Amino acid sequence: MKVKTKETVVAWWMVLPALLVISIIAFFPLFKTFYDSFYKFGLRPDIEKTFVGLENYVELFKHDERFIAALKTTIIFTIVSVALETVFGLLIAIVVNQPFRFRGVVRAAMLIPWAIPTAISSQMWKWMFNDQGGIITKILETLRIIEPGVPILGLPNTALWAIIAVDVWKTTPFMALLILAGLQLIPEELYEAARIDGAGVMQRFTKITLPMLSSTIAVALIFRTLDALRVFDVVFIMTRGSVGTETLAVYNRVLLMDRAFTGAWFGYGSALSVLIFLLISIFAIIYIKSLKLKLE
Amino acid sequence: MTSKSKRRTYKTLLIVAVIFILIWCIFPFYWAIISSLKPNLELFDPNPTFWPKNPTFSNYVKVFQERPFHVNIWNSIVVSGITTLTTLIFGSFAGYAIARLHMKGKAIVMSLILAVSMFPQISILGSLFVILRKLGFINTYQGLILPYVAITLPLTTWILQNFFRDLPKEIEEAAAIDGCSRLRTLFQIVFPMSAPGLVATGLLTFITAWNEFLFAFTFMQKPDYYTVPVAIAMFAGRSQYEQPWGQLMAAAVIVTVPLVTLVLIFQNRIIAGLSSGAVKG
Numbered sequence: 231m232k233v234k235t236k237e238t239v240v241a242w243w244m245v246l247p248a249l250l251v252i253s254i255i256a257f258f259p260l261f262k263t264f265y266d267s268f269y270k271f272g273l274r275p276d277i278e279k280t281f282v283g284l285e286n287y288v289e290l291f292k293h294d295e296r297f298i299a300a301l302k303t304t305i306i307f308t309i310v311s312v313a314l315e316t317v318f319g320l321l322i323a324i325v326v327n328q329p330f331r332f333r334g335v336v337r338a339a340m341l342i343p344w345a346i347p348t349a350i351s352s353q354m355w356k357w358m359f360n361d362q363g364g365i366i367t368k369i370l371e372t373l374r375i376i377e378p379g380v381p382i383l384g385l386p387n388t389a390l391w392a393i394i395a396v397d398v399w400k401t402t403p404f405m406a407l408l409i410l411a412g413l414q415l416i417p418e419e420l421y422e423a424a425r426i427d428g429a430g431v432m433q434r435f436t437k438i439t440l441p442m443l444s445s446t447i448a449v450a451l452i453f454r455t456l457d458a459l460r461v462f463d464v465v466f467i468m469t470r471g472s473v474g475t476e477t478l479a480v481y482n483r484v485l486l487m488d489r490a491f492t493g494a495w496f497g498y499g500s501a502l503s504v505l506i507f508l509l510i511s512i513f514a515i516i517y518i519k520s521l522k523l524k525l526e
Numbered sequence: 527m528t529s530k531s532k533r534r535t536y537k538t539l540l541i542v543a544v545i546f547i548l549i550w551c552i553f554p555f556y557w558a559i560i561s562s563l564k565p566n567l568e569l570f571d572p573n574p575t576f577w578p579k580n581p582t583f584s585n586y587v588k589v590f591q592e593r594p595f596h597v598n599i600w601n602s603i604v605v606s607g608i609t610t611l612t613t614l615i616f617g618s619f620a621g622y623a624i625a626r627l628h629m630k631g632k633a634i635v636m637s638l639i640l641a642v643s644m645f646p647q648i649s650i651l652g653s654l655f656v657i658l659r660k661l662g663f664i665n666t667y668q669g670l671i672l673p674y675v676a677i678t679l680p681l682t683t684w685i686l687q688n689f690f691r692d693l694p695k696e697i698e699e700a701a702a703i704d705g706c707s708r709l710r711t712l713f714q715i716v717f718p719m720s721a722p723g724l725v726a727t728g729l730l731t732f733i734t735a736w737n738e739f740l741f742a743f744t745f746m747q748k749p750d751y752y753t754v755p756v757a758i759a760m761f762a763g764r765s766q767y768e769q770p771w772g773q774l775m776a777a778a779v780i781v782t783v784p785l786v787t788l789v790l791i792f793q794n795r796i797i798a799g800l801s802s803g804a805v806k807g
Contacts, residue, residue: 240708241629248620248639248679255676256642259653263647266653273656297737325543336544338793339551345789346555349755350778354558363570365557367766403551460646463739467759479648479740486652487744499652507649515643 258352260469262509267501279497286501298501299474300481303390307465308458309478311397316451318398318444319405326406337410340403347401352467355396359383359468386474393475396464401457405450412446413439445520452517459510478506537574555782561663562586562775569772585776593776597750598757602781605667605753606735609674613682613731614724616675621686622712626698641741647740655710655744665751678731685730689723690716726795729788736785755779 265510267286271279343351358366361381370376382388416439424434462479465471471480475476485499541636563581590596623629624636654673655664663669693716701711717724742753752760758777763770789796 237628237708241623241624241627242621244623244627245629245635247616248683251616251672251676252548252568252639252679253600255654255673256645256650259650259657260645262651262653262657274803321543321545325540325547329542329545330540336547338790341789341793341796342551342555342786346734347739347755347758347785349737349739349759351554353758353761353774354778356556357561357775358554358557360771361783363572363574363771365574365698367572368572398548399554399670403547424784456644459752460648462648463755463759464789466739479646482648482653483740483744487655490652496652503649506646510646510649512645514641 263507266497267504268493270498272492272494273497274492277494286498287505289498290501290505296476296481297478298480299435303475304459304461304477304479306389307394307397307461308352308455311394311401311450312454312458314394315402315405315454316447318402319409319450320447322402322406323409323413324439327410327499340407342403343400344404346400348463349467351400352396355392355399355469356383359392383469384473389469389473389475393465393468396468397458397461399463401454405454408450409443409446412443417441420484447499448520449517451519452513455513455518458512459513460506463510478502478509480504497505527669544590555786558775558778558782562772564781565773566772585772586780588770589773589777589780593757593761593772594614594750595757595780598752598754601746602736602754604668605674606732608667609671609678609735610728612671612675613678614727614728617679617682617727618686618720618724619716620679621683622690624683624718625687625690626695627708636684636717639683640803642676643684645676647675651740651744654741658745664745665748670742670744670753674735674738677738677741678734680732681725681734685727686720686723688728689720692696693719722795726792726798729792729796733785733789 253378268283270286271277283459320335322340326333326340358364359382361367361379361384364382367376367380367382370382371378376388380388382392388429405421420438420442421434424438429437460479461477462483465475465477465480466483469475471477471484482499482502485495485502489495490499538685556640560576560578562585563578563583565580565584568575568640619633620639624632629635658664658669658672661669663672697715697719698711701715702708706714727733736753737755738753738754739759742756743759746752746756749757758774758781761774762771
């Protein structure tokens, strides 16, 4: 018993540094954000801090069109990019699961989009979308998909698609590798048995592959949704949030870091931070629940 | 369709699909390299070529002459390096305690740590900025390292505790019987045996810190303190309308090549580490 107690003390000392860092850097600021969201104040010292209750939240939903627009953009971005990433990811996983020469090389290449920092790949794509000398602009013009001289990143209906394309490019191969890990767990005998019973390719896919992959896909999907809802880098770098591409995180940073220095916007920005946190928490809880299901 | 022609269609489809995947993954990177080697006149040619006609390294020279890019690289190395070391030390201590030691409230500790990985960074950005400003940590390395340690600890602790759990317990028990203390067992037996796991998680941590943008962009506000992603995002020419794309692509290639090389070398470990982080939780 004494040995056990001593061991417990050692254990607590060992987790202490980790707990301290996340308490100071994550939990305390989160708590402070909640607290600040009930006040009206800015980062300039001459603005007095006053308690306003839920006013910031009411203001956001009732009068802030920019917030509503950012919410819509974020939802569209999330649904479209996660859907495309899942479908393409599944297709690519199936392809690289087939036996062919240089399969290892192709699988390795799939890590490249993921390894390049988003800030950098966004600039690479921004250059390809450039209206002068941009290769994608050139290709789309040649194929007559867009009119010559159209700035892809400067127009509302094209800019968001360009941003989605970059996100899909970056994440799909990674998604495919995760799904591939799930594919490799499906026993070959299942397919053999189905083939003997005369099941066609489509039937084997819908009756064996998809059901066996469902938990892997579900987990990857929620994981990606969590990421997409807080998207910042790619949007900020490609358009700075202009022409209707502003997402919640981009707008939130404007409130907290730009406007808060000129007016009483910090509490308001904190309220938006809380909303983003709550929105993502919903998906995080679903995520954790789905993991538990998988473990049982 | 005969089975022979069926096989042929399958093969053709497979080859087309594989080529498509390769182009998808490599083309933007390839295009950045090509663009970085083109002189300005060729860069804005209305009919861009897929190969530079007059390759030049002038963009690579200019990127260090016209801006403090070497300083930015150094900032990133220091910040990511110290973050990785700190996270590995804190994460392996916590991971070992959770995996092996007798401790009440283990599950709660692990859940608390893991919960942080779900935190949207933007939700703590404002408060963290205010706290760091009070501490005088804006525009300092520690002002970025501390947040990075916090955001990389969850995955590191989780992967490492999974790793420690899989190590054969008998060796540690034998060491304990021989009178080896817990800490000595940890440093002389457990850590050496876990070297592959530590390398893989360390690499993941390093990449996360190296790639991070939002915190770096907010807490480092002078060009001399920018890390690489911020320097590249804030890349500007002499005027607002004149973006030096050739130089920008050269900068992108310089910092991406080592990263991509590392990732390709350690690909198997990375995939294993990430899927244990993402798929298992």
